[in-house]
Structures are given as structure tokens and as C-alpha cells.
Amino acid sequence: MAWAADGDELLPESEFPHTMSSNLFLSDGTVVGRALTQFGDTADGFTASLTVYLPTTCPEEVLEHHLRHYAVEFRNWITAAAAAGA
Template sequence: MSSNLFLEDGTAVGRALIQFGDTADGFIAHLTVYFPTSCPQDVLDHHRRHYAVEFRNWIIAAAEAQA
């Protein structure tokens, strides 16, 4: 799955690339987010927290589906 990150004017300024795959013991995940080097630290901090919660929710949902 991939998605672009946009400014209010529609300019793409980043990208999230997310890939999950099943393994014999559970799953493997490749979680990548790209931001411009000029991105303010507070924006990076906000998105880091957002993605941490989002990825955690996906992992919990997958574990519950296997139970």
C-alpha cells in the first residue's frame, strides 16, 4: 500500500509505503515514510506518533484475527 502526503494546496510532499506479509511464525512488515529534509521537526514528531499508533493498531488487529 502506498499513499502520498499533501499540503493544503495539493502539493505532494511525502509518501508512505506500507507492506505486510505472512510468515510461518506471524508476519513481516516494511514500514517506510518519506518526508522532505526541510520538513519542520514538529511535523515529523506528529507524524511519527500518528504512524506508530496506526501500525500498532494494524498489528493488534492481525493478532486478534489469528486468535
């Protein structure tokens, strides 16, 4: 989380207390991007801010793959939370 601590994208902890960050890297360990996800509870459920940093030279299919990954991952989390009554 240290790399995101002073980022403009980091939202107020009072509204977004659940924050995760990670590096995106190649199989050889080279960092090629970063992700910052922030969540906060609301009266009706939750709100989220999802930020991904990729190089401008990154192929379009890499971005599309990551967007599909987010869609599946967060759908699974939301479905599991709803089933658990959380």
C-alpha cells in the same frame, strides 16, 4: 503505486506481497512527501517495511507526528488481527 514501482525500496513481491503507497499532501493539494508500506507473512506472524519520504526542510515535529501516527495505526491493526485470530 506507480511512483514506487521502480524504487530501490520496493522489496520482492514473493516476500512482501502486500504493498501500499500514498502521497502526503497539504490542504491545498501540494504533494510534500510519500509513504511506502510493504508487508509479508512469516511463520510467526508478519514482517513489514515502512518508508516515508519527507523534504529535508520539513520541521522535526512533522516527522515526529508521522512516527506517532504509524505507531498508533499499526498497533491498532495488530491488536485487531490478534483479536480476530487472523
